Amino acid sequence: MGIFQRFWRGREGRKGNAAVIFAIAIVPIVGAMGAAVDYSMANSNRSSMQKALDATGLALAKLMPLSQAELDSKGWEIFSASLGHLKVSLPQSGLVITTPATGKIKLVATGTYTPQISGILGLESFPVGAHAEIQWGIKKLELSLVLDVTGSMEQQNRMVELKKATKNLLTTLKNSAKQPGDVKVAIVPFSGQVNVDRSVNQNAAWLDWTEWEAEPAYMATWLTNATNLQTWEQTGPGSACPLATNTHGFRCVTNPTNMTSLSTIPSSGTYRGYICPNNSTGDTGLRNSTWIGRFYNGCYTSVETTRQVSSGSSASCGSRPNCTCTGSGASRRCTQTYFQHTWTKNARTNWDGCVRDRTKDNDVNDTPPTSTATNFQPYQNYYCPPALMPLTNDWTALNNKVDALASLGATNITVGLVWGLHSLTAALPLAQTDTTEQQMTRAVILMTDGDNTLSRWAGNGSNPDLCTDCDARTTLACNAVKAANIRLYTVRMIDGNATLLRNCATNETMYFEVTNSSQLNAVFNAIGGELASLHLSQ
Numbered sequence: 001m002g003i004f005q006r007f008w009r010g011r012e013g014r015k016g017n018a019a020v021i022f023a024i025a026i027v028p029i030v031g032a033m034g035a036a037v038d039y040s041m042a043n044s045n046r047s048s049m050q051k052a053l054d055a056t057g058l059a060l061a062k063l064m065p066l067s068q069a070e071l072d073s074k075g076w077e078i079f080s081a082s083l084g085h086l087k088v089s090l091p092q093s094g095l096v097i098t099t100p101a102t103g104k105i106k107l108v109a110t111g112t113y114t115p116q117i118s119g120i121l122g123l124e125s126f127p128v129g130a131h132a133e134i135q136w137g138i139k140k141l142e143l144s145l146v147l148d149v150t151g152s153m154e155q156q157n158r159m160v161e162l163k164k165a166t167k168n169l170l171t172t173l174k175n176s177a178k179q180p181g182d183v184k185v186a187i188v189p190f191s192g193q194v195n196v197d198r199s200v201n202q203n204a205a206w207l208d209w210t211e212w213e214a215e216p217a218y219m220a221t222w223l224t225n226a227t228n229l230q231t232w233e234q235t236g237p238g239s240a241c242p243l244a245t246n247t248h249g250f251r252c253v254t255n256p257t258n259m260t261s262l263s264t265i266p267s268s269g270t271y272r273g274y275i276c277p278n279n280s281t282g283d284t285g286l287r288n289s290t291w292i293g294r295f296y297n298g299c300y301t302s303v304e305t306t307r308q309v310s311s312g313s314s315a316s317c318g319s320r321p322n323c324t325c326t327g328s329g330a331s332r333r334c335t336q337t338y339f340q341h342t343w344t345k346n347a348r349t350n351w352d353g354c355v356r357d358r359t360k361d362n363d364v365n366d367t368p369p370t371s372t373a374t375n376f377q378p379y380q381n382y383y384c385p386p387a388l389m390p391l392t393n394d395w396t397a398l399n400n401k402v403d404a405l406a407s408l409g410a411t412n413i414t415v416g417l418v419w420g421l422h423s424l425t426a427a428l429p430l431a432q433t434d435t436t437e438q439q440m441t442r443a444v445i446l447m448t449d450g451d452n453t454l455s456r457w458a459g460n461g462s463n464p465d466l467c468t469d470c471d472a473r474t475t476l477a478c479n480a481v482k483a484a485n486i487r488l489y490t491v492r493m494i495d496g497n498a499t500l501l502r503n504c505a506t507n508e509t510m511y512f513e514v515t516n517s518s519q520l521n522a523v524f525n526a527i528g529g530e531l532a533s534l535h536l537s538q
Contacts, residue, residue, distance in 0.1 A: 045088045049109050050130040052082035057107050060097070061136035062529030064105070065175050071097045071105075079109070088113050088128050103176050105134040136532045138176045140440045142391055142433055143531065144186040145169075146420035147405070148448040148493075149385045151191075154407035158449055158493060161517035165524040166402045172528040174395050184391040184432070186423035187401050190416025191409030192293070192454040192461065193379055196429065197387035198353035206369035206429050207355075212378040213345040216277050216296050218248060218287045233338040234321055235275065236302040238267035243277055249286035253278045256299050256346045265302065273302030275341065282382040289460035293382040293409070297350060300341040310334045354384035357415050357456035357473075364418055364476035366484065368427045376429060383409030383461075390423055391432040410454035410461030413446070414470065417477045417504075420444045424486055443487035445527060446504070447520075450495045471500050478504035489527050493520060 056079040060071060075097045083090075090111030098106045110129040145166065153159045170185065177183040188194060201207070223229050228242075235242045241252035241263055254260045255271040259280045266272050276299035285292030309320060315332040317323030325334040356379035357363040369375045385408065389401045423430045424442045434440060452470035453459050459467035481488050490501040493514040505511040512523045 045086050045111075045113060046128045046130055048084060048086060049088065049090075049111065049128065050132070052079055052084075053107050053109050053130045053132045055082045057105055057132045057134035060105055061134045061532065063525065064136055064529070064532075065172055068099075071099070075107070086111075103136055103138075103178055105136065107132045107134075136176060136529075138173065138183050138441075138532050139178070140434075140437050141173070141183045141531060142186075142424055142440060142442045143173070143183070144188060144391075144420040144423045144444045146188045146190065146416045146444055146446045148411065148413075148416070148450070149189040149191055149405050149407055150409050150411045150450060151383075151407050152411075152450050152495070156494065156517055158517045159405065159407050161520045162447070162493075163402050163405060165521040167399055168521055169524040169528045170395060170398055170402070172525065173531075176528075176532050177393070181393055184393050184434075185398055186391045186420070186430075186432075187389045187398060188416055188419045188423060189385040189388065189405055190412065190419070191383050191385045192412045192415075193354040193356050193381055193384060193409075194415050194419045195353040195385050195387040196355055196376070196419075197389075198349075198351045199387075201353075201429070202348060202351060204429065206375050208372055208375035208377050209348065210372075210377070212297055212348075212351065212380060214296075215298060215300075215343040216248070216250065216283075219277075222248065230321070232341065235265060235341075236304060236339040237265055237273040239265050241265060241275070243275070245279065245284060245286070248277070249284045249288075249291070250277045250282075250296065251279045252276060253280075256297075257350060259295070271299070273339070275300040275302065280382075282380075285460060289466065290454065290456060290458065292454070292461050295352075295380040295382065297380055298343050298345040301344055302339040302341060304337060305340055306335050306337050308333055309336045348378075350380075351378050352380055352384045353387050354379050354381050357412070360457075360473075361476065363456070364414060364473055365480050366418075366421050366425050366427055369429060381409075385409065388419060388423070390430050410459065411448065411450045411452055412454050412459075412470070413448055413452050414455060414473045414477045416448075417444070417446055417474065417481065420446065421477070421481050421484065421486070425484065441487065441531065442485070443489065443531060444481055445489045445491065445524075446501075447491040447493060448496050448501070449493040451497050471497060474500060475504065482506055487531075491520070491523055493517060 056075055059078050060075055076092050076095055079095055088111040090109065094110045096108045100106055108131045110127055113126055113128045147162065173183045173185065223232060231242050243251050245251050251261045253276045254262055255274060256276055259278055261279050265275055277296050282293040282295045283291040309323060310316060311333050313329050313332055315325055315334045317325060317334050320336050322338065323334055323336040325332060327333055355376045358376060359373055362374050367374050386404050386406060389398065392398065424433055426433050426435045451464035452467045452474060453464050454461045455467060455470045455473060458469055478488065488504065488506045489510045490505040491512045491514060492498055492501045502508060502511040514520050514523055
């Protein structure tokens, strides 16, 4: 024991005692330092988790609406790919994604961090978590869907996919609205013309009916020929129809509202003697290719009358048909029976709702319709598309409108786009936009599957090369939309002028190529997500 006593009591003992005391004291110091290091490392890992969670929320918001199963699977896929290398154990069950309200996604990630240094204090692990809430609801949006419904949309399932994509987009927009009325949508189907809905606008002051009520322009030219004039004057009830498709571009039809062709002028009934120039598909475009499909809104009546063609002792009928002479000498008179034909215009209630391009350059601008020069012209046409729908948040009506879309006619991108512009401005003809809202986002989505083939001035509805200035006019309409501070997205489905549409969009990132009709849904989803006002709420 003496040795040990000397050690503890002596200088050596005092040295050893200090070492033991230091060793005992250093444990909490090292533990505290280790805890600080571990805390710093855990916090760094938590920051990485938060960034990954925020990115996941934003990515999911752009895909909304999604089912819970889709949220769980896609959420984990995006989140795990965004995490990088972490010293946190985080199983898939540690990521919980919920949608507590429309337009909101809540994400919570919880993992376990294993201490690297402070474990000496007995701390085996502690939880590390992050959470985020994404508000993906749109604040205020007015959107015009300018949709190509021309004949080519019947090919390759294009119309089917357009309807599906559009209805999914409507669902996204509806669900993203925080309050009713926050989101309003207009639908503008277009072909060679746009249908502005006769039931609503038949009596609108901004319509100029002059062209709609006019007789066929070619008739005046045809009647300058003496033989044609004689045939015309001898045409009445029971006569053969003098209008032949191969010379006029139209034929006689049964009556003003029945486009069935007939060869003989009615000899009895309400329409006795009526000569109605049309055929089942309107004008053939023979005399003017831009008139293809046009219906003429009226008929010629036939009123039998007589006129004296010569008198005196040498009076004669010559070769005139239905002419007789009576009397002799100076009293001899020759009289011919013929028909006077008066153009009788149809009632405006027969209008199908279509209008054509306005006069240049009103055709590419939102010029208010205040005069004959600036008004819109009704234009009856066999290829008239379904009626447009102005801005509304009646989601049932919008979906019904999509269901009613049908493929028919030529392509006139300009007339469709400019009516998309009209739908988002306060001036007539469409004035449903909210002018009181200062934070409004206005946008147009223009979707087409082909080249311009027809306008008021050029084209034949099939050959884009004949539509000589159509692309130039579309460019002017694009510029007018962008000048009005309206976001312009363009979508080319399979066919069409890519350069025209790319330059038409607000910027190149807002131009989309669809090489297969089934891709349209993803494109519309992407645009819908971009239109939503995404931000981290906490």
